[in-house]
Amino acid sequence: MMYKISQRAAVLSPSLTLAIDSKAKQMKAEGQDVVGFGAGEPDFDTPQHIKDAAIKALNEGFTKYTPASGTPELRQAVADKLKRENGLTYKASQVIISCGGKHSCYNVILATCEEGDEVIIPAPYWLSYPEMVKLAGATPVIIQTSDRTEFKITAEQLRAAITPRTRLFILNSPSNPTGSIYTPEEIKALGDVCVEKGVLIMSDEIYEHLLYDGAQHKSVASFSQAHYEHTIIVHGFAKAWSMTGWRLGFCAAPEPIAKAIDAIQSHSTSNPTSFAQKGGLAALTGPQDHLPKWLEEFSKRRAYAFERLNRIPGVSCVNAKGAFYLFPNISGTGLKSTEFCAKLLEQEKVAAVPGIAFGADDYIRLSYATSMANIEKGLDRIEKFCIALKK
Numbered sequence: 315m316m317y318k319i320s321q322r323a324a325v326l327s328p329s330l331t332l333a334i335d336s337k338a339k340q341m342k343a344e345g346q347d348v349v350g351f352g353a354g355e356p357d358f359d360t361p362q363h364i365k366d367a368a369i370k371a372l373n374e375g376f377t378k379y380t381p382a383s384g385t386p387e388l389r390q391a392v393a394d395k396l397k398r399e400n401g402l403t404y405k406a407s408q409v410i411i412s413c414g415g416k417h418s419c420y421n422v423i424l425a426t427c428e429e430g431d432e433v434i435i436p437a438p439y440w441l442s443y444p445e446m447v448k449l450a451g452a453t454p455v456i457i458q459t460s461d462r463t464e465f466k467i468t469a470e471q472l473r474a475a476i477t478p479r480t481r482l483f484i485l486n487s488p489s490n491p492t493g494s495i496y497t498p499e500e501i502k503a504l505g506d507v508c509v510e511k512g513v514l515i516m517s518d519e520i521y522e523h524l525l526y527d528g529a530q531h532k533s534v535a536s537f538s539q540a541h542y543e544h545t546i547i548v549h550g551f552a553k554a555w556s557m558t559g560w561r562l563g564f565c566a567a568p569e570p571i572a573k574a575i576d577a578i579q580s581h582s583t584s585n586p587t588s589f590a591q592k593g594g595l596a597a598l599t600g601p602q603d604h605l606p607k608w609l610e611e612f613s614k615r616r617a618y619a620f621e622r623l624n625r626i627p628g629v630s631c632v633n634a635k636g637a638f639y640l641f642p643n644i645s646g647t648g649l650k651s652t653e654f655c656a657k658l659l660e661q662e663k664v665a666a667v668p669g670i671a672f673g674a675d676d677y678i679r680l681s682y683a684t685s686m687a688n689i690e691k692g693l694d695r696i697e698k699f700c701i702a703l704k705k
């Protein structure tokens with residue numbers, strides 16, 4: 315039987331991370347002692363009061379459809395959060411609750427982009443952005459960066475990449491995979507260019523709360539009314555509340571875009587899981603005291619890994635100021651990222667994600683969302699591996 319695969323699906327790149335990930339899982343299942351740096355999620359449990367809220371909702375029979383864009387109370391709680399923490403005024407009707415931040419990103423791109431449109435994405439990028447743009451029929455336009463600029467683009471670079479076809483600019487600060495952040499001044503300058511050129515900004519702020527060394531987060535929407543009108547904020551519960559498996563995220567957008575997303579969602583997924591939304595409500599309105607503890611732990615691991623990586627021959631690493639990733643440059647080892655990661659897994663049983671998956675082949679991504687003992691053991695092995703390469 316010959317199956318015709320749609321052009322839409324056929325143009326997608328298969329996930330490069332998947333091959334290594336499934337190999338690592340298979341090795342673990344065979345009882346091998348694999349150290350995993352691949353995790354894209356916190357290793358902490360969801361705070362208890364959030365779980366309790368979902369359990370209570372289940373027990374009380376909150377198990378039916380909700381409005382497609384989420385419960386009014388959760389949409390209002392998101393609007394309240396955006397006011398309280400970001401100084402931004404949104405009505406509940408401008409907030410759409412979706413099945414994860416990833417789903418929110420996809421909705422935003424589907425609602426704003428089509429065939430002939432260009433979407434500007436700085437690399438290294440979160441690997442799903444370009445594929446989502448392709449699914450919408452639009453064209454990703456990549457701006458390359460390197461560790462020399464802490465993986466950041468300038469306003470001039472953004473301006474130079476804009477054409478009459480540019481529809482959207484994707485901003486992700488703090489960044490997955492690099493952990494780098496733009497300063498408020500830099501974010502304003504990028505926003506200024508988009509306002510001047512009439513380009514929309516999708517600002518993925520899911521790592522907003524995971525900041526180190528006194529770094530500040532400021533949403534691009536907050537600089538002026540014009541910035542606000544050009545911005546769609548994407549966010550979610552996965553990272554700061556460790557709720558990856560709950561599949562709950564949100565976006566906040568100008569009213570006409572929110573309406574379009576509401577329509578898309580009402581005909582595709584309908585509402586995000588009812589009782590997960592009750593957990594999300596508890597996450598936003600309940601105590602936040604888990605966060606300083608997590609940040610302290612992440613910060614210790616980051617400092618240790620950063621220091622160790624920079625002493626490994628052939629490896630150099632700029633420090634990350636946010637998220638839970640480091641993105642070391644491995645070009646001094648003479649290997650590109652796919653070969654580096656495949657050999658590292660085979661020879662030393664360490665799983666890392668090749669940078670090529672994020673559009674940066676001279677780097678690998680290490681997540682420190684794993685125990686300090688694992689980090690120590692894993693770095694010992696990476697060091698041994700790189701020393702052997704030099705011989």
Ligand SMILES: *Cc1c(COP(=O)(O)O)cnc(C)c1O
Pocket residue numbers: 354413414415416417440486489490518520550551552553558561562563
């Ligand atoms: C984790 C992540 C998301 C959203 O993840 P969900 O699990 O879908 O909520 C969005 N953007 C980036 C950059 C991420 O790393």
